[in-house]
Amino acid sequence: xxxxxxxxxxxxxxxxxxxxxxxxxxxxxxxxxxxxxxxxxxxxxxxxxxxxxxxxxxxxxxxxxxxxxxxxxxxxxxxxxxxxxxxxxxxxxxxxxxxxxxxxxxxxxxxxxxxxxxxxxxxxxxxxxxxxxxxxxxxxxxxxxxxxxxxxxxxxxxxxxxxxxxxxxxxxxxxxxxxxxxxxxxxxxxxxxxxxxxxxxxxxxxxxxxxxxxxxxxxxxxxxxxxxxxxxxxxxxxxxxxxxxxxxxxxxxxxxxxxxxxxxxxxxxxxxxxxxxxxxxxxxxxxxxxxxxxxxxxxxxxxxxxxxxxxxxxxxxxxxxxxxxxxxxxxxxxxxxxxxxxxxxxxxxxxxxxxxxxxxxxxxxxxxxxxxxxxxxxxxxxxxxxxxxxxxxxxxxxxxxxxxxxxxxxxxxxxxxxxxxxxxxxxxxx
Numbered sequence: 001x002x003x004x005x006x007x008x009x010x011x012x013x014x015x016x017x018x019x020x021x022x023x024x025x026x027x028x029x030x031x032x033x034x035x036x037x038x039x040x041x042x043x044x045x046x047x048x049x050x051x052x053x054x055x056x057x058x059x060x061x062x063x064x065x066x067x068x069x070x071x072x073x074x075x076x077x078x079x080x081x082x083x084x085x086x087x088x089x090x091x092x093x094x095x096x097x098x099x100x101x102x103x104x105x106x107x108x109x110x111x112x113x114x115x116x117x118x119x120x121x122x123x124x125x126x127x128x129x130x131x132x133x134x135x136x137x138x139x140x141x142x143x144x145x146x147x148x149x150x151x152x153x154x155x156x157x158x159x160x161x162x163x164x165x166x167x168x169x170x171x172x173x174x175x176x177x178x179x180x181x182x183x184x185x186x187x188x189x190x191x192x193x194x195x196x197x198x199x200x201x202x203x204x205x206x207x208x209x210x211x212x213x214x215x216x217x218x219x220x221x222x223x224x225x226x227x228x229x230x231x232x233x234x235x236x237x238x239x240x241x242x243x244x245x246x247x248x249x250x251x252x253x254x255x256x257x258x259x260x261x262x263x264x265x266x267x268x269x270x271x272x273x274x275x276x277x278x279x280x281x282x283x284x285x286x287x288x289x290x291x292x293x294x295x296x297x298x299x300x301x302x303x304x305x306x307x308x309x310x311x312x313x314x315x316x317x318x319x320x321x322x323x324x325x326x327x328x329x330x331x332x333x334x335x336x337x338x339x340x341x342x343x344x345x346x347x348x349x350x351x352x353x354x355x356x357x358x359x360x361x362x363x364x365x366x367x368x369x370x371x372x373x374x375x376x377x378x379x380x381x382x383x384x385x386x387x388x389x390x391x392x393x394x395x396x397x398x399x400x401x402x403x404x405x406x407x408x409x410x411x412x413x414x415x416x417x418x419x420x421x422x423x424x425x426x427x428x429x430x
Contacts, residue, residue, distance in 0.1 A: 023052035023397075024049075024071075024072050024423055024425075025049060025050050025068050025070055025071040025072065025423075026049040026071055026073075026074055026397075026420075027047075027048055027049070027067050027072070027073050027074070028046065028047040028076060028081065028399065028420075029045065029046050029047075029060060029073075029075055029077070030045045030046075030076040030077070030078075030079045030081045030401060031043070031045070031076075031079060031080065032044075032045050032080045032081070033045030033057065033058075033080065033081040033082070033391065034081070034082045034371065034406065034407065035390075035391075036082065036368075036375045037372070037376055037390060039366070039368030039369075039371070039372070039407065041080075041405065041407065042058055042059055043059065044059050044060045044061060045057075045058070045059070045060065046058065046060035046063060047081065047399060048063070048065070048067065048071070049071075049397040050068065050071075051423070052396060052422040052423035052424070053394060053395065053396055053422075054391055054392060054393055054395050054396075054397050055393055056393060057391040057393070074425070076401050076429060078403060079403055079418065080401065080403070080405060080406065081391065081399055081400070082371070082375075082391075082399070082401070082406065082413075083375050083388070083389060083390050083391050083395075083398055083399065084128025084129060084388075084398030084399065084400055084419070084421060085126050085127045085128065085129075085341070085353070085354065085375065085413070086130070086340075086341065086374055086379060086382075086389065087122070087127050087129075087131070087342065087343050087374070087378075088130075088131045088133075088269070088292045088340045088341060088342040088378050088381060089133050089250075089294060089342030089343060089345075090122070090130045090131065090343065090344070090345040090346060090350070090353070091134060091135065091344070091345065091347070092114075092115045092118045092122065092130065092132055092135075092140065092143060092154075092346065093111040093112065093114055093115035093132075093139040093140055093143065093346075094111070094114070094135075094346035095114050095118070095346065096300070096308055096349050096350075097308065099219070099305065099308045099309035099310045099311075099347075100176075100311045100314075101176060101311075102309040103309075104176060108136060108137045108139060111135075111136065111137075111139050112139050112143070115135075115140070116143070116146075118346070118351075119143060119147060119152060119154025119155065120152070120153050121350045121351040122154065122155050122345070123153055123154050123419060123421065123426055123427075124351065124419060124426070124427050125350075125351040125354060126354065126400040126402075126413065126419055127353055127354075128155050128156060128388075128398040128400070129155055129158075129378075129379075129382075129384075129388055129398070130155045130156070130157055130158070131157075131158045131159075131378075132144075132158070132159045133160050133209075133211040133250050133252075133271065134160055134162070134163040134171065135159065135160070135162065136162055136186065137162075137186070138161045138162070138205050138207075140157065140160070141161055141205060141206035141207065144158075144159050144206075145206070153426055155421070156388070156398075156422075158208040159206070159207060159208050160202070160207050160210060160211035160250065161202040161205060161206065161207040162185075162202065163187045163212065163252070164189050164195060164199065164202070164210065164212045164213075165185075165188065165189070165229060165230065166188070166190055166213075166230055167190055168222065168223070169188070169213055169216075169223065169229045169230075170213045170216050170217035170220040171185075171211065171252060172185040172186075172187035172188045172189070173187075175221045175222050175223070189238075190234075192233055192234050192237035195212075195230075195235075196237050196238065196240075199238055199241040199242050199247075200241065203245050203247065208247065209249065209250060210238065210239075210242040210248070210249045210250070211249075211250050211251075212230065212235070212238055212249065212252070212262075212267075213229050213251065213252040213253070214228060214229055214230050214235055214251045214252070214253045214258035214259070214261050214262040215227060215228055215253045215255040215257075215259070216229060216254070216255070217254065218314050218318050219310065221313060225254045225255065225274070225317045225320070226255030226256070226257075226258070226275050227255060227258070228255060228257045228261055229258065230258075232264050232265055235251070235262055235264075235265035236264075236265040236266065239266045239267055240266070248268040248269070248381075248382075248383065249266075249267040249268050249269075250292070251267040251270055251271060252271045252272060253270050253272060254273075254275055254321065255274075255275050256275045256276060256277040256279075259273060259275070259280040260277075260280050260283060263280065263283040263284060263287055263289055264283065266287065267289065268289060268290065269291070270284065270289060270290070270291050270292065271292050271294075271342060272292070272293060272294060273291045273325070273328065273329075274321050274324055275321075275324060275328065276291070276332060281332055281335045284332070284338075285335065285337055285338075290337075290338045290339060290340050290377070290381045291329075291337055291339050291340070292340050292342030293325060293328075293339065293342065294325075294342055294343050294347075295326050295360065295363060296343060296348075296355050296359045297343065297347050297348055297356075298318055298321070298322030298325070298326075300347065300348035301314070301318045301322075302319065302322065304348075305318070326359075326363050329360075329363050329364065330363045333363075333364045333365060333369075338377060338381075339373050339377065340373050340374075340377050340378045340381050341356060341357070341360070341370070341373045341374035343355075343356045354413040354414045354416075355414055357370045357371075357411070357413055357414075358410050358411045358414075360373065361410050367406060367407045367409075368407060370410055371407075371410070375389045376389040376390055377389075396421075397420060397422055398420065398421050399419075399420040400418060400419050400420070401417055401418035401429070402415065402416055
């Protein structure tokens with residue numbers, strides 16, 4: 001048994017001592033509920049849950065079915081119900097305490113422990129589903145499996161395993177140590193066939209999606225944030241291979257050329273999209289690709305990044321990127337490009353994911369549109385629009401509750417009081 005396996009087994013033992021979570025039949029009532037698809041409130045709300053799924057959701061006066069005798073009554077008077085939130089860009093096995101050269105002190109085993117802690121924190125914040133886009137040594141696969149097996153609490157995870165990219169690239173290569181160490185990132189794959197091979201390897205070891213990079217990045221040493229990485233030929237081979245196995249592809253892409261390259265190759269989501277141009281917007285709309293633009297994280301990087309160990313090179317790149325990204329967020333939204341909530345949590349502290357929602361409204365969205373980006377849009381981008389993202393019959397009973405009306409004050413979602421995932425209560429109202 002590997003050390004990582006022993007650590008997860010130990011975490012399972014702790015969770016077993018505190019009590020393994022079980023789905024329960026429940027009848028949840030509250031003052032109101034947000035219908036995220038229509039962007040309207042339903043007063044006098046009720047949700048009937050059986051076997052971890054929603055059987056009824058709506059106005060309590062319209063319930064036309066018997067409430068099972070064994071259903072637990074959960075009274076959330078004074079609260080508003082919403083579906084659990086979805087973050088499409090997180091790094092649960094990463095920590096904002098280990099930026100820059102500090103990250104060299106992190107072992108795979110410590111990253112696994114960090115992931116266990118961050119999974120609980122993220123779930124407590126009301127995010128019942130996340131997409132983990134990039135993790136070393138398939139640590140995100142192990143974390144997902146531990147959550148799915150009931151070993152530890154955490155959100156539903158869709159994971160990429162190691163990111164795939166070029167030698168010296170943002171996604172894939174170790175670009176902090178000097179050349180004499182002869183180290184190469186585990187996701188390095190140069191050329192179309194090598195890219196296909198890397199996709200096949202990630203699938204073999206449990207990835208749900210593929211993460212690649214078509215430009216440099218802010219936090220990678222020695223890369224230009226807007227410079228293209230991978231050719232269209234390489235990106236096309238990678239994407240075709242992933243799609244042939246039924247997996248979607250997320251491409252980290254800041255620069256306009258790299259964004260266009262990724263979209264021409266057929267990727268499903270563009271991460272960051274900071275310098276997207278008119279042609280990139282046109283291609284995204286034509287392809288039905290989603291943009292995942294992390295417009296909150298710039299505040300953390302420029303406000304607290306130096307103290308957290310972020311290199312001056314990266315701070316300077318963020319200074320030239322952050323405002324342009326926000327301007328292009330507004331531009332892409334006004335153009336009608338499909339958008340999801342993606343925060344890059346792990347660069348900044350986990351659990352603060354919902355802070356981005358207010359920035360999405362500040363830069364062009366209504367509160368209803370921001371909620372859709374974090375629910376139904378994200379579910380559709382995952383290919384799971386028939387099971388998560390809203391409160392409706394047949395959907396998983398992922399429910400959060402807050403005081404007040406998030407359609408008026410979206411920032412109240414930064415403090416979630418109640419969390420249920422698949423009919424199991426993980427955070428209850430005092």
